[in-house]
Amino acid sequence: MIISASRRTDIPAFYSRWFFNRLREGYVLVPNPYNPRMVSRVSLKPAWIDCIVFWSKNPAPMIGELDQLGDYKYYFQFTLNPYGQEIERKLPSLTERLKIFKTLSDKIGKERVIWRYDPIFINEEYSISFHKDAFARIAFELKDYTDRCTLEFIDCYSHIRPAMAKFNIHSLEKEVIEDVVSAFQEIASEFAIKLNTCATKINLGYLGVSEDACISQSLIEQITGYSISARKDKNQRLFCNCIESLDIGMYDSCLNGCVYCYANKKCYDKIRRNGEKHNVNSPLLIGSVSDEDIIKDRNVRSFRIEQSSLF
Numbered sequence: 001m002i003i004s005a006s007r008r009t010d011i012p013a014f015y016s017r018w019f020f021n022r023l024r025e026g027y028v029l030v031p032n033p034y035n036p037r038m039v040s041r042v043s044l045k046p047a048w049i050d051c052i053v054f055w056s057k058n059p060a061p062m063i064g065e066l067d068q069l070g071d072y073k074y075y076f077q078f079t080l081n082p083y084g085q086e087i088e089r090k091l092p093s094l095t096e097r098l099k100i101f102k103t104l105s106d107k108i109g110k111e112r113v114i115w116r117y118d119p120i121f122i123n124e125e126y127s128i129s130f131h132k133d134a135f136a137r138i139a140f141e142l143k144d145y146t147d148r149c150t151l152e153f154i155d156c157y158s159h160i161r162p163a164m165a166k167f168n169i170h171s172l173e174k175e176v177i178e179d180v181v182s183a184f185q186e187i188a189s190e191f192a193i194k195l196n197t198c199a200t201k202i203n204l205g206y207l208g209v210s211e212d213a214c215i216s217q218s219l220i221e222q223i224t225g226y227s228i229s230a231r232k233d234k235n236q237r238l239f240c241n242c243i244e245s246l247d248i249g250m251y252d253s254c255l256n257g258c259v260y261c262y263a264n265k266k267c268y269d270k271i272r273r274n275g276e277k278h279n280v281n282s283p284l285l286i287g288s289v290s291d292e293d294i295i296k297d298r299n300v301r302s303f304r305i306e307q308s309s310l311f
Helices: 016-025 094-108 128-142 158-166 174-190 217-224 268-276
Strands: 002-005 027-032 035-043 051-056 074-079 113-120 148-153 194-197 294-297
Touching (some): 051 217, 074 217, 094 113, 113 128
Parallel strands (some): 148 194
Antiparallel strands (some): 027 035
8 A cells, every 4th residue: 555645735744743653553443524523544564565655845843753763665756846935834944845855865765765847837926937947956955865756747636726816926838838848858857856746747758757656556566666557546536647646635724825735725823723732642644533433444455566576
């Protein structure tokens, strides 16, 4: 099983103590996002977990505790964008986050820290030329600290349209995407960073950019040292290439305050109040178990392909 921690919230930034408590307890409770009273009990025993994929914009609180992962295999999707605090409201400065990225890479190896430049959008302040310059500056800083970068472009979810209107944020047309990606590919090649996309509708292969996956079978096999058998994740967007995983986060709990966030549908004050319900000792990320909850064990198994002996 692949554990996603998490597309729904920034566990390394805000909930790392809770996460390590869950590992020690050997399980986590995950509510169904569409029916929160239906709760899955998920085993976190190392025998069943092939890999953990962390998603974060600021994993600093977790870095000093990573030795607790022991025999668990894992890697990080580290989003590093050049937007200001009017867009990514609660993040440290880009300079500080670059230091955090380098510290993490030095600790676990650059092949396990994936740089995400995501999402890409434009407005009066963040123009095409801005993105080209910013990408080049960040790539130069990270050239010895990662070997791949994933690009994604903003999706116009209905609940972020008010924020898009407020900041005059626009998605990119096909021709503009091709122009941006072509420039990014030239920069990335200079610094030996492999550029890829996931969940992008446009085929950019002719520019030398691969259609890869954030939760990538090939990368997980490289990290674990064994082959796995996993299906494409049917619960993701149509053009997403990720393999199946189990997400242990909860929506409306990320405190980074990014205006483009698809995982937070409520106003920031409500999200902050959700965060106040967090208990590091609870099996649930937010809140505690109630008598009304229906808890069922989730079927968890390793995706490892057992090799037959040749002798």
